[in-house]
Amino acid sequence: MSQGKIVLMACGSFSPPTYMHLRMFEIAKDYIHSLGLGTIIGGIVSPVHDAYGKKDLVAANHRISMLKLALRSSGWIKVSEWETQQAGWTRTKVSLQYHQDTINNNLTSNNDNPPSWLPDDMLNVNNIQPRDLNKLNERMNGNMEDKVTVKLLCGADLLESFATPGLWSEEDMEAIVGRHGLVVVSRAGCDPGKFIYESDMLYKYRRNVTLVTNYIANEVSSTVVRRLMRRGESAKYLTEDSVLAYIRQNCLYGAEPFVT
Ligand SMILES: Nc1ncnc2c1ncn2[C@@H]1O[C@H](COP(=O)(O)OP(=O)(O)OP(=O)(O)O)[C@@H](O)[C@H]1O
Numbered sequence: 001m002s003q004g005k006i007v008l009m010a011c012g013s014f015s016p017p018t019y020m021h022l023r024m025f026e027i028a029k030d031y032i033h034s035l036g037l038g039t040i041i042g043g044i045v046s047p048v049h050d051a052y053g054k055k056d057l058v059a060a061n062h063r064i065s066m067l068k069l070a071l072r073s074s075g076w077i078k079v080s081e082w083e084t085q086q087a088g089w090t091r092t093k094v095s096l097q098y099h100q101d102t103i104n105n106n107l108t109s110n111n112d113n114p115p116s117w118l119p120d121d122m123l124n125v126n127n128i129q130p131r132d133l134n135k136l137n138e139r140m141n142g143n144m145e146d147k148v149t150v151k152l153l154c155g156a157d158l159l160e161s162f163a164t165p166g167l168w169s170e171e172d173m174e175a176i177v178g179r180h181g182l183v184v185v186s187r188a189g190c191d192p193g194k195f196i197y198e199s200d201m202l203y204k205y206r207r208n209v210t211l212v213t214n215y216i217a218n219e220v221s222s223t224v225v226r227r228l229m230r231r232g233e234s235a236k237y238l239t240e241d242s243v244l245a246y247i248r249q250n251c252l253y254g255a256e257p258f259v260t
């Protein structure tokens with residue numbers, strides 16, 4: 001797979017975001033940079049459309065607000081509202097392609113209104129240095145060697161959901177792994193190496209799958225945060241305080257509002 005510019009994109013419910021959703025980006029970025037597997041120029045969190053209909057999926061406006069609160073301290077990860085603004089659920093292959101095309105088109109055009117989810121490195125096309133102009137011109141003439149690849153960043157459980165009958169289409173899985181690539185962070189109870197070995201398709205494209213071990217393993221999940229909030233127990237340090245305050249203020253997941 002290319003060792004060029006990479007944007008990591010995580011898809012999911014994020015209902016609510018936990019600190020692990022964001023740790024995943026940091027762990028993956030460090031691993032890729034330390035092995036010289038490419039240059040991470042940005043991260044995108046793409047919450048799923050309400051029509052996905054998963055249990056406890058609160059409205060997208062709440063999930064987006066919580067993600068923005070959770071990401072306030074990040075200089076490189078942005079929330080993309082694009083999936084939530086479509087007429088219905090968007091398959092991940094389509095979302096990856098949309099984000100990749102928009103980033104690369106933005107690189108080759110003087111776009112005055114870039115989408116807010118665009119990584120910061122992509123926003124300064126108008127301020128491009130003269131020494132970079134040749135490269136830009138080459139790209140506009142079809143030389144896309146400097147093209148950005150948007151890779152799917154996920155936990156090992158999402159990779160293993162590839163085997164859930166009827167969930168993903170064969171063609172989509174092959175396009176995601178073959179054209180974009182996966183960055184998979186380890187998760188308790190999953191064995192992504194074995195999973196790849198046992199799938200002919202994943203084995204064929206194994207060079208496009210980066211397995212990242214999270215040595216500070218934990219089982220923080222949205223389910224855990226929802227359960228604690230519902231029971232009126234503390235979820236402090238599992239996600240940002242501002243996210244927990246937002247959940248209480250909006251009485252999400254059965255949480256009680258602040259008692260004054
Ligand atoms: N503790 C974790 N370790 C590794 N990856 C994780 C972890 N928690 C979430 N992820 C990953 O984050 C992405 C978004 O997942 P999702 O929104 O389903 O989170 P979740 O916490 O697993 O949610 P839920 O508990 O509602 O199923 C997925 O790729 C998932 O694998």
Ligand SMILES: O=C(O)c1ccc[n+]([C@@H]2O[C@H](COP(=O)([O-])O)[C@@H](O)[C@H]2O)c1
Pocket residue numbers: 011012013014047048052054090091092093158167168169172
């Ligand atoms: O594209 C597909 O075929 C596809 C099939 C199943 C799940 N997904 C995506 O995977 C994510 C699953 O999120 P979650 O919270 O159920 O782990 C969500 O973003 C879905 O859009 C995508």
